[in-house]
Amino acid sequence: MGSNVNRRWLLAARPSGNLKDSDFQLDTQPMPEPGEGEFVIKVTHLSFDPTQRGWIGGDTYLPAVKIGEVVRAGGAGEVVASKNPNFPVGMKVQGAVGWQEYCLTDGKGWWPTVPLHPGLSPELALGLFGTTGITAYFGLLDIGQPKAGDVVLVSGAAGATGSVVGQIAKAMGCTAIGIAGGKTKCDWVVETAGFDACIDYKSEPVAKRIRELAPKGVNVVFENVGGEILDAALANLALKARVILCGGISSYNAASAAEIQGLKNYMQLTVMRARMEGFIVLDYAARFGEAAQALGKWMAEGKVKSIEDVQEGFENIPATLRRLFEGKNFGKQLLRL
Ligand SMILES: NC(=O)c1ccc[n+]([C@@H]2O[C@H](COP(=O)([O-])OP(=O)(O)OC[C@H]3O[C@@H](n4cnc5c(N)ncnc54)[C@H](OP(=O)(O)O)[C@@H]3O)[C@@H](O)[C@H]2O)c1
Structure with a gap:
């Protein structure tokens, strides 16, 4: 899989007021191995959404991220190890990957993993079509x-x-x-x-x-x-x-x-x-296809375009979430790992 370790950003403290560096903690784990029905996604893109502030702040329409857990986030990537026939190695996917380089999952949950639509870049899939x-x-x-x-x-x-x-x-x-x-x-x-x-x-x-x-x-x-x-x-x-x-x-x-x-x-x-x-x-999950x-x-008629603001680098993940609250982003805030 090209790497022996998985770097992750964990929630270190329940934030109060503006987000601080000390709310997050960098952690390194051995590369996860898939069990039966599971697969590992190498995360290539993360989506940044104001609702993440709610998820780490307390219970909302989803239960709060716990202290010590990987920060919850949507994103996209590629399957690099798999014991799930529906998600073979090499498949490009999107879902709730979290702030980490490699995501071990069975693909189920509140935001199920789905294959990236062929012809859609991760930026488009997480932005205009996300x-x-x-x-x-x-x-x-x-x-x-x-x-x-x-x-x-x-x-x-x-x-x-x-x-x-x-x-x-x-x-x-x-x-x-x-x-x-x-x-x-x-x-x-x-x-x-x-x-x-x-x-x-x-x-x-x-x-x-x-x-x-x-x-x-x-x-x-x-x-x-x-x-x-x-x-x-x-x-x-x-x-x-x-x-x-x-x-x-x-x-x-x-x-x-x-x-x-x-x-x-x-x-x-x-x-x-x-x-x-x-x-x-x-x-509206059942009607996403209509949208x-x-x-x-x-988009084909040139009436709506996708406008993305793409940051770079695993180290910059917490700072990229702060961009939303500092008004720094123009269009959809993403980060490429
Ligand atoms: N209901 C849902 O299902 C749902 C789904 C997705 C998003 N949302 C909501 O939609 C809104 C936009 O989300 P988004 O993902 O598109 O984020 P976004 O608008 O790309 O980013 C946040 C923007 O909010 C502005 N902002 C930040 N703090 C502000 C403040 N104190 N006062 C005024 N403006 C402030 C900033 O723009 P300026 O530089 O102009 O201040 C910033 O660029 C959020 O409220 C989010 O929670 C709801």
């Missing part, structure tokens, strides 16, 4: 139900999910307005991701700018950030607006509930007869 694109697709279409001509407001617009949401909205004939941090990101959201406009929440009054850009209100809000940004969106709803609560990254590093910014404008949901609904992409087909069609 949970990122699928989250954007089902959140926007199923919950947001956009119609041509609607105004769609997207927070976290320069991120993985947000940048795909805006592109889908444009492909469906909507106006896409983004919210992102900093001028460079806002320029990128318009020029590279193709939104109609983008508001810099770090230097502009967000609620006022939404009002200027969408004087009749916004029909769909795709919320990735929460807190003050969601409040600014709620202040600008159109009648019967749909607010998709995809995520609230502004609160993920909060050390306690007291640090989380509550909502002041929620009664606008009543005034505007609007609806706010959350979802978890895993709920992949639609995204593939839009």
Whole structure:
């Protein structure tokens, strides 16, 4: 298999507040050997997702990663040893591989291992055609139900999910307005991701700018950030607006509930007869193929593109997770081992 050891990043402490180096610990183990029904994946790519902060912080929609366990992560790689006929040596796969160089698995669990679709690079499989694109697709279409001509407001617009949401909205004939941090990101959201406009929440009054850009209100809000940004969106709803609560990254590093910014404008949901609904992409597992087909069609038509931000190196894994919370990533955050 080319190596005798398996390097792994373990959870060393339950994080509180911003992530620290001391929350993770490097560990070296002998190369795992597959038992009956098992196989070993040489990990080549890792996906970085804000939800990982939740997984290591405590119980969420999945049980918390325990102290001393390999940090949970999705990724892709190649089977290098196998006692499972469904996953022969040489097969390219994706699944829950974790922060390690070699993953021993039976392929089952909350995120089962599946072969990489032939013709899809690991970057595409983990990005546009992975949970990122699928989250954007089902959140926007199923919950947001956009119609041509609607105004769609997207927070976290320069991120993985947000940048795909805006592109889908444009492909469906909507106006896409983004919210992102900093001028460079806002320029990128318009020029590279193709939104109609983008508001810099770090230097502009967000609620006022939404009002200027969408004087009749916004029909769909795709919320990735929460807190003050969601409040600014709620202040600008159109009648019967749909607010998709995809995520609230502004609160993920909060050390306690007291640090989380509550909502002041929620009664606008009543005034505007609007609806706010959350979802978890895993709920749509049975329909993932539908999203992949639609995204593939839009990509072939040049309407939606995959935008990835690929870091390098096993040593840089914890720092790469922090990039999401420091706003350093443009598009989907990945790392190549
Ligand atoms: N419901 C689901 O099933 C599901 C599935 C996938 C993702 N999500 C959620 O979708 C959201 C986006 O995830 P992603 O994977 O696409 O990540 P991402 O947007 O690529 O990366 C995170 C971005 O969030 C912004 N951010 C970080 N801290 C912030 C803060 N305090 N205030 C405002 N913005 C902040 C940063 O952009 P700026 O530089 O612009 O600040 C950063 O680049 C997350 O909330 C995630 O939990 C939900």
